[in-house]
Amino acid sequence: MYNRYIPPPKGAAAAGAPQASAATPAISEPAIAQPKKIVFGDDDFPMPAPQKGKQETDNAPARVTETATPKKEKSKSEAQEDQEPQSELKDSSSKKRKRKSKGQEVADDQGVVEQDPEPPIVNAQQDDDTDAMDEDTKPRKEKKERNKKKKIKEGAVEADAAEEDTDNIRQRHKSVFEKVGKALKKAVDAAEEGAEGMDVDMDAAGLEEVHGLEPLPQPEPVVFDESKLTYETLPPWLASPVRVIGDTRRPFTEFGIKPESAKILEAKGFKDAFAVQTTVLPLLIPAADRQGDVVVAAPTGSGKTLAYVLPMVQDICKGRITKLRAVIVLPTRDLVQQVEAACEACLAAFSVQGKKVKVGTAIGNKAFKEEQALLMQEEQKYDPAGYEKYMERQMRFVNLEDSDGEDDELNLNISKPLPHHVITHVSKVDILICTPGRLVEHINKTPGFTLDYVRWLVVDEADKLLAQDFQQWLGAVMEKLSTEKMSARDFPESNKSGVRKVILSATMTRDISLLNGLRLSRPKLVVLEGNKSGEQSLPSLLKESVIKIRDPSLKPLYLVDLLNSKHLAAINPESPAEEDTKMISESKATCESEASSSSDSDSDSSSDLSSDSSSSDSDEETQPTKSKSQTKPKSSTKARNMDATVLVFTKSNEAALRLSRLLAILEPDLAPLIGTLTSSTKTSKRAQTLRAFAQGKLRILVASDLVSRGIDLMNLDHVINYDLPISETSYIHRVGRTARAGRAGHAWTMVEHAEARRFWRDFAGEGKGAVTNIIRSGTVQRVRVGGDETNGGKFCEERIKLYELALEQLRQEAGEGRK
Numbered sequence: 098m099y100n101r102y103i104p105p106p107k108g109a110a111a112a113g114a115p116q117a118s119a120a121t122p123a124i125s126e127p128a129i130a131q132p133k134k135i136v137f138g139d140d141d142f143p144m145p146a147p148q149k150g151k152q153e154t155d156n157a158p159a160r161v162t163e164t165a166t167p168k169k170e171k172s173k174s175e176a177q178e179d180q181e182p183q184s185e186l187k188d189s190s191s192k193k194r195k196r197k198s199k200g201q202e203v204a205d206d207q208g209v210v211e212q213d214p215e216p217p218i219v220n221a222q223q224d225d226d227t228d229a230m231d232e233d234t235k236p237r238k239e240k241k242e243r244n245k246k247k248k249i250k251e252g253a254v255e256a257d258a259a260e261e262d263t264d265n266i267r268q269r270h271k272s273v274f275e276k277v278g279k280a281l282k283k284a285v286d287a288a289e290e291g292a293e294g295m296d297v298d299m300d301a302a303g304l305e306e307v308h309g310l311e312p313l314p315q316p317e318p319v320v321f322d323e324s325k326l327t328y329e330t331l332p333p334w335l336a337s338p339v340r341v342i343g344d345t346r347r348p349f350t351e352f353g354i355k356p357e358s359a360k361i362l363e364a365k366g367f368k369d370a371f372a373v374q375t376t377v378l379p380l381l382i383p384a385a386d387r388q389g390d391v392v393v394a395a396p397t398g399s400g401k402t403l404a405y406v407l408p409m410v411q412d413i414c415k416g417r418i419t420k421l422r423a424v425i426v427l428p429t430r431d432l433v434q435q436v437e438a439a440c441e442a443c444l445a446a447f448s449v450q451g452k453k454v455k456v457g458t459a460i461g462n463k464a465f466k467e468e469q470a471l472l473m474q475e476e477q478k479y480d481p482a483g484y485e486k487y488m489e490r491q492m493r494f495v496n497l498e499d500s501d502g503e504d505d506e507l508n509l510n511i512s513k514p515l516p517h518h519v520i521t522h523v524s525k526v527d528i529l530i531c532t533p534g535r536l537v538e539h540i541n542k543t544p545g546f547t548l549d550y551v552r553w554l555v556v557d558e559a560d561k562l563l564a565q566d567f568q569q570w571l572g573a574v575m576e577k578l579s580t581e582k583m584s585a586r587d588f589p590e591s592n593k594s595g596v597r598k599v600i601l602s603a604t605m606t607r608d609i610s611l612l613n614g615l616r617l618s619r620p621k622l623v624v625l626e627g628n629k630s631g632e633q634s635l636p637s638l639l640k641e642s643v644i645k646i647r648d649p650s651l652k653p654l655y656l657v658d659l660l661n662s663k664h665l666a667a668i669n670p671e672s673p674a675e676e677d678t679k680m681i682s683e684s685k686a687t688c689e690s691e692a693s694s695s696s697d698s699d700s701d702s703s704s705d706l707s708s709d710s711s712s713s714d715s716d717e718e719t720q721p722t723k724s725k726s727q728t729k730p731k732s733s734t735k736a737r738n739m740d741a742t743v744l745v746f747t748k749s750n751e752a753a754l755r756l757s758r759l760l761a762i763l764e765p766d767l768a769p770l771i772g773t774l775t776s777s778t779k780t781s782k783r784a785q786t787l788r789a790f791a792q793g794k795l796r797i798l799v800a801s802d803l804v805s806r807g808i809d810l811m812n813l814d815h816v817i818n819y820d821l822p823i824s825e826t827s828y829i830h831r832v833g834r835t836a837r838a839g840r841a842g843h844a845w846t847m848v849e850h851a852e853a854r855r856f857w858r859d860f861a862g863e864g865k866g867a868v869t870n871i872i873r874s875g876t877v878q879r880v881r882v883g884g885d886e887t888n889g890g891k892f893c894e895e896r897i898k899l900y901e902l903a904l905e906q907l908r909q910e911a912g913e914g915r916k
């Protein structure tokens with residue numbers, strides 16, 4: 098039943114609003130349904146199948162399939178059953194909605210609104226009340242009821258009249274109703290479809306015909322671009338890289354290197370050119386038809402250093418005068434020293450052909466003045482006119498204050514020419530290997546230091562150097578390299594002139610904005626065959642394992658057990674390390690190992706438990722390993738014979754120092770074999786430690802990330818990530834300290850429960866949402882190490898007690914150290 102609509106008095110619009118809105122839902126529904134374009138279906142967000150389901154699919158044997166099918170059917174029918182009541186509900190609700198819409202069609206068109214009838218409960222209540230009334234109130238009540246009945250009768254007559262009117266109106270506007278009804282039906286259907294996540298074409302829904310109900314403007318649908326960055330989206334030189342093919346090795350003589358030089362190279366251990374060298378050498382060895390910059394993205398240990406040092410030295414030795422011709426920039430002092438050694442090897446090979454190329458370093462390990470004196474030298478030249486000008490200049494500035502004491506001193510020392518002479522500065526080196534900060538200092542402060550003659554610029558570990566622009570080194574260097582002196586940068590064996598830039602890293606950036614800073618000229622990118630943009634390969638002979646740390650509070654004990662396990666065997670037995678150098682006496686170690694000084698103090702710690710590894714050789718990857726330290730009592734503090742070499746990475750300098758000391762306390766017979774490498778250690782001490790390690794006197798190095806990049810430790814068998822690396826890049830560099838130069842190696846990562854997801858997703862590239870760009874030849878293996886297998890993999894009470902004592906000792910030592 099519909100009552101005629103009486104417009105609300107002015108000012109009562111707000112009160113009327115709810116009624117109006119209540120009357121419009123069927124009409125407003127299409128407008129609500131429109132934004133469904135940004136309701137994403139399964140195609141927009143492809144959800145991986147639940148892990149359990151995936152495992153079932155992956156692992157299910159064939160026989161399981163038979164039983165699985167009926168189950169599927171059953172579940173399908175169950176699902177249908179589940180759905181049926183819902184569809185019934187849906188049908189009835191849509192019917193209701195349609196009914197309501199129909200009613201509203203009329204209501205809206207006629208300007209009437211639906212109102213609820215009087216609630217009958219009011220009368221019931223009144224009846225109850227009547228029973229409780231006094232006798233004298235009855236006549237009044239009867240009169241009231243009579244009036245009421247009369248009113249209802251009148252109302253019914255009115256309602257009949259209204260219905261009659263309505264029928265007339267309905268008749269008159271039948272065609273209009275039908276039209277609107279059709280449009281609304283379509284819109285309702287569309288809204289229902291929309292609710293199911295399907296696209297609705299609002300035009301097709303015929304909404305234009307519903308006058309005055311234009312759909313509200315909606316935001317543009319969000320388009321998710323799931324396409325991966327490919328070479329096609331990069332500049333052509335990045336899009337079509339030069340490919341390094343597999344494990345190709347070819348004699349150096351094939352690259353224009355004379356046989357006598359090749360012989361010397363062979364004597365130095367470089368028999369044939371490695372794959373990356375076979376690709377890069379032809380691009381870099383100067384020739385008339387070749388000039389252009391080279392960007393190399395090749396795995397750790399693939400021989401990138403020799404790939405640029407060789408052609409550079411070969412080119413520079415063609416000259417006669419010593420001028421600064423090449424600058425090699427590296428992020429750490431240790432790397433500078435390592436590349437210096439590679440240069441020396443090549444110098445020996447090419448000195449037979451031409452001038453003796455001189456190499457200098459600038460790393461800030463000496464006083465600045467001392468370093469200046471090693472790089473530059475003053476020469477007094479007879480030049481009376483020049484001397485006069487110099488004196489005039491001196492007179493002009495003599496009274497001016499100068500605030501920089503060091504420069505002042507420098508000027509006093511090196512700026513006084515002999516009478517009628519002028520001072521010129523000449524470079525003492527052809528190749529400068531340096532850290533970026535120190536290079537900038539020389540550019541700014543060293544008199545006569547110039548890059549005017551430089552024709553080689555090498556940026557090794559480029560992603561790091563470009564991302565962290567130490568002292569804005571790149572801008573300073575580029576500015577100096579852009580000045581052009583006539584023929585200063587001519588290549589003797591080429592008709593080309595300019596600076597050749599060689600940019601290298603195992604994790605090379607594809608960030609064009611970073612690479613742009615290098616102002617590369619006709620560059621070529623060299624990548625490993627099969628690698629796509631952004632992918633980084635691990636060495637092919639690298640094996641990776643993960644150890645689950647079940648009790649993080651006892652993590653050092655897991656490390657001890659791993660070090661004592663048979664898993665840590667020597668991998669490359671042809672290692673030149675001599676047996677006698679491995680067995681070192683404690684006293685000798687005291688002099689040569691960083692860890693030795695601390696090991697003396699706990700040498701009488703005889704109560705530690707040890708064990709012989711009695712576990713069988715079989716099933717190494719799954720069985721808990723019984724470590725030597727669990728059963729064999731320690732009777733001596735002498736250095737143990739350890740075949741394998743191990744590098745342990747921690748998250749910080751402090752963590753490295755603490756862990757190496759803790760290891761020494763827990764395993765006194767390992768103490769003389771442990772060294773520590775941190776950025777807080779003196780450079781000379783670090784060099785000493787690296788030397789001792791190369792000689793086999795140290796077998797275990799505990800390090801911070803300082804040595805994760807570039808460091809080439811001869812015959813390193815194992816890398817242990819004691820702490821998880823901070824990034825994929827860091828993981829690649831850390832584990833790349835082993836399996837170098839075609840040798841095999843093993844990387845271990847100790848993963849606590851809270852870190853497991855990150856490790857498998859970001860580093861191992863397995864599991865839900867795996868995001869790694871690391872390309873590996875195998876898969877990461879789970880290995881169980883730590884604890885006592887007879888005790889459910891737990892550590893026995895006695896070991897825990899000893900560990901707590903070791904921690905206490907460490908605490909005391911730290912306390913004493915602070916005093």
Ligand SMILES: Nc1ncnc2c1ncn2[C@@H]1O[C@H](COP(=O)(O)OP(=O)(O)OP(=O)(O)O)[C@@H](O)[C@H]1O
Nearest residue numbers: 367369370371397398399400401402603807809838
């Ligand atoms: N042609 C060769 N023959 C034998 N050994 C080589 C040859 N080229 C390089 N090597 C050796 O391979 C090892 C790794 O070389 P290098 O340090 O240049 O690797 P890299 O690619 O620069 O690694 P990273 O990215 O970790 O710095 C070094 O010990 C080096 O002496």
